[in-house]
Every structure is written in structure tokens, then in C-alpha cells.
Amino acid sequence: MGRVLAMLTAAAAVVACSVAAVMVRGRVKRRRKWRKVVGLLKDLEESFETPLGRLRQMVDAVAVEMQAGLVSEGGSKLKMLLTFVDDLPNGRERGTYYALHLGGSYFRIIRVHLGGERSSLEVEDIERHSIPTSLLNSTSEVLFDFLASSLQKFIEKEGKESSSSQDVKRELAFTFSFPVKQTSLSSGVLIKWTKGFAISEMAGEDIAECLQGALDRRGLDIHVAALVNDTVGALSYGHYHDPDTIAAVVFGTGSNACYLERTDAIIKCQNPRTTSGSMVVNMEWGNFWSSRLPRTLYDIELDAESLNSNDMGFEKMIGGMYLGDIVRRVILRMSQESDIFGPISSILSTPFVLRTNSVSAMHEDDTPELHEVATILKHLGVPKVQLKVRKLVVKICDVVTRRAARLSAAGISGILKKVGRDGSGGGEGRRRSIGKQMMRRTVIAVEGGLYSNYKMFREYMDEALRDILGDDVARHVVIKAMEDGSSIGSALLLASSHSVRTISNI
Numbered sequence: 447m448g449r450v451l452a453m454l455t456a457a458a459a460v461v462a463c464s465v466a467a468v469m470v471r472g473r474v475k476r477r478r479k480w481r482k483v484v485g486l487l488k489d490l491e492e493s494f495e496t497p498l499g500r501l502r503q504m505v506d507a508v509a510v511e512m513q514a515g516l517v518s519e520g521g522s523k524l525k526m527l528l529t530f531v532d533d534l535p536n537g538r539e540r541g542t543y544y545a546l547h548l549g550g551s552y553f554r555i556i557r558v559h560l561g562g563e564r565s566s567l568e569v570e571d572i573e574r575h576s577i578p579t580s581l582l583n584s585t586s587e588v589l590f591d592f593l594a595s596s597l598q599k600f601i602e603k604e605g606k607e608s609s610s611s612q613d614v615k616r617e618l619a620f621t622f623s624f625p626v627k628q629t630s631l632s633s634g635v636l637i638k639w640t641k642g643f644a645i646s647e648m649a650g651e652d653i654a655e656c657l658q659g660a661l662d663r664r665g666l667d668i669h670v671a672a673l674v675n676d677t678v679g680a681l682s683y684g685h686y687h688d689p690d691t692i693a694a695v696v697f698g699t700g701s702n703a704c705y706l707e708r709t710d711a712i713i714k715c716q717n718p719r720t721t722s723g724s725m726v727v728n729m730e731w732g733n734f735w736s737s738r739l740p741r742t743l744y745d746i747e748l749d750a751e752s753l754n755s756n757d758m759g760f761e762k763m764i765g766g767m768y769l770g771d772i773v774r775r776v777i778l779r780m781s782q783e784s785d786i787f788g789p790i791s792s793i794l795s796t797p798f799v800l801r802t803n804s805v806s807a808m809h810e811d812d813t814p815e816l817h818e819v820a821t822i823l824k825h826l827g828v829p830k831v832q833l834k835v836r837k838l839v840v841k842i843c844d845v846v847t848r849r850a851a852r853l854s855a856a857g858i859s860g861i862l863k864k865v866g867r868d869g870s871g872g873g874e875g876r877r878r879s880i881g882k883q884m885m886r887r888t889v890i891a892v893e894g895g896l897y898s899n900y901k902m903f904r905e906y907m908d909e910a911l912r913d914i915l916g917d918d919v920a921r922h923v924v925i926k927a928m929e930d931g932s933s934i935g936s937a938l939l940l941a942s943s944h945s946v947r948t949i950s951n952i
């Protein structure tokens with residue numbers, strides 16, 4: 447009996463030792479895996495770093511590329527497109543005007559009534575709809591017929607008492623957020639699609655004519671009287687309310703900027719035919735490129751798998767369409783290289799399955815247990831991860847968004863440098879002491895869903911602007927956020943350029 451007991455005791459001791467050994471091995475293994483994840487995070491942070499020195503080099507590069515793009519056609523990846531807009535709205539416009547705005551994710555239709563002074567601007571109706579994804583790779587006919595039918599419904603809905611129920615032809619501005627080579631204020635040809643649009647055989651087509659054709663086919667008595675890039679619409683709206691506005695930047699599905707340039711600086715344009723001595727230039731800054739951009743493995747892969755590879759490199763680092771996908775790629779890689787996210791999720795392997803609005807929701811999740819992060823990860827096929835892993839995901843969102851916001855700030859500072867409003871006194875990057883009287887108040891109009899809905903993006907951008915410009919200069923630079931400015935502004939621009947008035951003003 448005694449021997450049996452001794453044997454059992456010995457066996458139990460052996461089992462206990464083995465269990466302890468397995469537990470210790472498990473803990474050591476887990477710790478080693480976590481260390482690997484920490485290493486991956488460190489690599490991520492390093493590769494996404496945007497130190498001030500690098501941002502300043504980018505500012506210089508933006509200004510240099512702007513200059514090159516103004517000198518000759520194809521002189522830079524920045525297209526620096528002429529817009530034929532030489533006068534911006536000033537508040538004295540009158541009449542009723544329409545705008546149809548095709549963005550990257552949404553289209554909007556608006557009707558505005560202008561009474562001849564700023565305070566009388568009335569947005570009488572506005573509609574905003576998601577662009578059906580089936581349109582993105584449809585045909586020109588399908589796209590423009592869809593837009594025409596949406597406009598038809600909008601018009602049919604107008605009340606009889608509306609100031610727009612009229613005998614005079616309706617005047618419409620077409621706000622278009624893709625690169626167009628303008629041939630006049632009311633015409634221009636598509637250079638290429640961006641932001642996931644891939645409608646074949648449209649490059650080289652006159653966009654305003656395409657829309658006019660679709661409206662005519664439906665028997666709609668509407669005249670497409672202006673073709674306006676969305677940034678130019680935003681600048682018009684900004685300038686209407688505040689004449690110190692000299693540039694506009696859109697941070698939405700994609701990103702782009704325009705600014706007011708002296709015509710004598712637009713060397714590639716032999717005969718600018720402007721009366722004001724300046725013209726708005728559409729930079730198409732999404733295509734900016736510089737060796738100073740912190741390009742990572744994730745950017746390279748995203749670009750290679752995109753519909754427009756080797757194109758729009760800057761937009762792919764800062765645009766709302768892409769930030770979610772960069773975060774997704776990072777999480778996927780970490781889940782492939784460690785098991786902290788559990789088995790590799792097939793959902794997580796799907797391009798664009800993580801949207802940027804989910805990135806901001808995770809980034810700004812202020813619940814102690816990070817419930818929002820847990821819910822979004824669950825939708826990505828990654829249920830039940832530890833709190834420390836959820837915190838890691840928040841950190842990834844932070845790293846990706848911070849880089850985007852800081853690069854955006856460098857882009858804006860590049861414009862300021864080009865127009866001599868960065869406080870450097872126009873020197874070659876040399877920072878001179880600034881006499882306060884030299885600095886003029888400078889307003890940059892900003893709009894887009896990424897900027898308006900993502901607080902951390904805004905905060906990082908503001909912080910980087912102050913870092914780059916210094917407090918003394920940054921104090922004179924006002925970033926003014928606007929909602930629907932590009933749609934409303936296009937209608938204002940049309941009003942300021944157009945002499946035909948609606949019957950309500952006759």
C-alpha cells in the first residue's frame with residue numbers, strides 16, 4: 447500500500463512538473479511572440495516617421511515641383527492645370543444657380559439663390575447620395591444618364607413657389623473631382639480617372655459635353671455652363687465669404703489643392719487672357735511625388751494592386767479612400783507574422799474592406815475596454831483579441847493617420863512657400879526673421895469628409911503646420927473648414943462669371 451502511494455505521489459509530481467514546464471514554455475513562447483509584435487510595431491513607426499527636417503524638405507520639394515509644373519506642360523508630376531478662373535466670387539452675385547457635384551464617394555445636387563450680398567446666399571435645396579459602386583466601372587452613357595436622371599428627379603421635386611420655377615433656362619455648374627484639362631471655364635477633357643473609377647474610353651472626352659448630351663437626351667432644359675474642379679469650387683466658396691482665401695484643399699475620398707497664382711508666373715500659358723492678373727491653378731497634388739516621401743512596403747503593395755499603379759502616389763498616402771487599406775495591410779501582416787490576432791482572417795485579406803471611417807472610430811474609441819475596436823475587428827473576422835492587441839490596433843491607426851496629416855501639412859506649407867506666405871521671405875528655404883508687418887492674413891479653405899469627420903487627422907495637421915511654419919507665421923494662417931463648399935462654390939463661380947440671370951432678377 448505504502449509503495450503504491452509512493453508511486454502515485456511520484457507520478458503526480460512528474461505530471462505537475464510537466465504541466466509547469468508546459469506553462470512556462472507557453473509563457474516564454476507568448477512573450478517571444480509579443481516581443482516580435484513589439485518589434486514589428488517599432489519598424490512600422492520608424493518607416494512611417496515624418497520628422498520635421500523631412501517635412502521641411504517636402505515643403506521645398508512641393509514648391510519646386512509647383513514651379514516646374516508652371517513652366518512647362520509635363521514639367522512635373524504636379525500637372526498645375528489652368529482653370530480659366532481669374533475672378534473669384536465676391537458676394538455681389540445674383541440669381542438662381544444649380545450645381546451637380548461628382549465626388550469620389552458621393553454626388554450632390556444643389557440649388558442656390560443669390561440676392562446680391564453675402565448675407566443673402568440661400569442654399570435652397572441640397573441632396574447628397576452615395577455613388578453606386580456599379581457605376582465605377584460602367585460606361586460613359588450609364589454614368590452620365592445616371593447623373594442626368596438624378597438631376598431630373600431633383601428638378602421635378604421643385605415646388606411651384608420656388609424661385610427656380612421659371613421660364614429661363616436653368617444654369618448648372620458641373621463640379622467634377624477628377625483631373626480635367628480645361629479648355630475654357632465651361633469645357634474640358636478628362637485626363638484620367640482616379641479614386642477607383644475605371645470607366646473605359648473616356649479619357650480625352652469633354653466632360654461638360656457628356657453631361658449636356660445626357661441632359662438633352664432626357665429633354666431637360668438645363669445648360670451646363672461651367673465645369674469646375676471641386677477644389678476650385680471650394681476656393682470660390684471660401685473667397686466669397688473671406689477675400690483673404692488664396693487656396694483650397696480637399697481631404698475626402700481623394701486629395702487635391704488649388705490656389706491663386708499670378709498669371710506672369712504661369713509661364714507655360716502664353717496668352718492667359720485674364721483681367722485680374724491672376725488665375726486659379728488646379729495643382730492635382732494627389733500626383734505629387736518626391737524621394738522625400740516616406741514610402742513603405744505597404745504603400746508599394748497598395749500601389750501595385752491599385753487600378754492606377756505608379757500614379758497618384760501622394761493621394762495614396764493621404765486620401766480617405768486609402769488610409770483604411772493601409773491600416774488593413776499592417777494588421778494583416780502582423781496577423782501573418784504572429785498569432786496575436788488568432789487564425790488569419792480571409793475577410794482581412796480583402797482589399798478596402800476596412801474603411802477610413804472605421805479607422806477614425808477605432809482611433810478615437812475612448813471606452814476603457816476599446817469596445818469599438820473589438821466590434822470593428824469582429825467584422826473583419828478577428829473576434830476576441832486581448833485588450834493589449836486592441837491597443838496595438840489603435841496605435842497602428844495613429845501611426846498611419848499621423849503620417850497622412852503631417853504630409854498634408856507639408857503640402858499646404860509648400861503652397862504657402864510658393865506664394866511667399868510661409869514667412870521665409872521668398873528665400874531658398876532660408877528662414878529670415880519675420881517682421882510682423884510682412885505677414886498677411888492667409889486663409890486656406892479646407893473641405894472633405896476625412897478632414898471634417900476625423901478629429902485626430904485635423905489635430906495632427908494643425909500641429910504639423912505650426913511645427914513647420916513656426917508659431918509667428920502659423921498665427922497668420924487660418925485653416926477654414928467648410929461643408930459642401932465645393933458644390934456651393936461652383937454655383938457661386940458660375941454666377942460671378944455669367945451674365946444670364948434668372949427671371950427672378952429681371
Ligand code: ADP
Pocket residue numbers: 548549550551552553623697698699700765766767802803804806807893894895896899900
Ligand atoms: P467625396 O470624396 O465624394 O467628395 P467626402 O468629401 O464626403 O466625399 O469624403 C468622403 C470620404 O471621407 C470617405 O470616403 C472617407 O474616406 C472619408 N471619411 C468620411 N467619414 C469619415 C470619418 N468619420 N472618419 C474618417 N474619414 C472619413
Ligand code: MG
Pocket residue numbers: 549550623676696698699894932
Ligand atoms: Mg469632395
